Amino acid sequence: MSGPRVLVTYASRHGATRELAEALARDLVASDAGREVGLYAAAVAAESRPDPSSWDAVVLGSAVYAGRWLPAARDLATQRAGALRRRPVWLFSSGPIGDPPYPTDEAQDAPAIAALVAPRGHRVFPGRLDKALLGFAERAVVTAMRAPLGDFRDWDAVRAWAGEIAGAVAVSSAAAAAEPLVTPDVS
Numbered sequence: 001m002s003g004p005r006v007l008v009t010y011a012s013r014h015g016a017t018r019e020l021a022e023a024l025a026r027d028l029v030a031s032d033a034g035r036e037v038g039l040y041a042a043a044v045a046a047e048s049r050p051d052p053s054s055w056d057a058v059v060l061g062s063a064v065y066a067g068r069w070l071p072a073a074r075d076l077a078t079q080r081a082g083a084l085r086r087r088p089v090w091l092f093s094s095g096p097i098g099d100p101p102y103p104t105d106e107a108q109d110a111p112a113i114a115a116l117v118a119p120r121g122h123r124v125f126p127g128r129l130d131k132a133l134l135g136f137a138e139r140a141v142v143t144a145m146r147a148p149l150g151d152f153r154d155w156d157a158v159r160a161w162a163g164e165i166a167g168a169v170a171v172s173s174a175a176a177a178a179e180p181l182v183t184p185d186v187s
């Protein structure tokens with residue numbers, strides 16, 4: 001029998017969040033719980049509008065710009081809220097930069113997205129700010145704000161979180177032997 005399937009879907013402007021999502025997918029599969037249950041995971045851009053209904057669990061994340069999630073991740077949460085609510089969902093934001101990470105506020109739209117999809121958790125991961133990747137306007141903002149440049153992503157924290165999620169998905173999938181993991185879609 002095949003193991004649970006976990007979709008890691010993300011919105012990224014300059015690649016840092018895409019790489020976090022790819023690491024999450026790899027770490028979910030490689031985790032102890034993931035290997036035990038034969039978990040399958042894939043990182044898919046939210047822009048390509050993946051269908052959450054084809055997956056047992058979903059991790060949805062976005063880079064944060066000017067205090068908000070990117071439209072592709074917001075739209076996926078809004079348009080597929082019903083399907084997301086019926087399966088285990090986790091959210092992550094990739095934003096704060098510097099050491100200690102700044103800003104400390106979570107994305108303005110995170111509470112509304114959480115209210116829509118009822119996630120089991122929301123993690124904020126430090127991101128990356130590489131001036132060479134930014135457009136002209138972004139570079140001006142970053143310079144004006146004297147934002148710290150660099151790659152602040154914490155791969156150990158990503159791996160640890162993937163292990164937690166894989167453990168929870170494994171528990172849900174064991175329970176699904178008696179009861180479906182996903183609440184049936186109603187037409």
Ligand SMILES: Cc1cc2nc3c(=O)[nH]c(=O)nc-3n(C[C@H](O)[C@H](O)[C@H](O)COP(=O)(O)O)c2cc1C
Nearest residue numbers: 012013014015016017063064066067095096127128
């Ligand atoms: C113009 C600009 C505005 C930003 N605004 C925020 C913000 O409001 N809050 C935040 O946490 N991070 C902010 N960031 C940091 C990015 O979210 C961070 O660098 C992220 O890792 C980028 O992800 P991406 O490469 O996937 O687009 C901003 C970055 C830029 C360049």
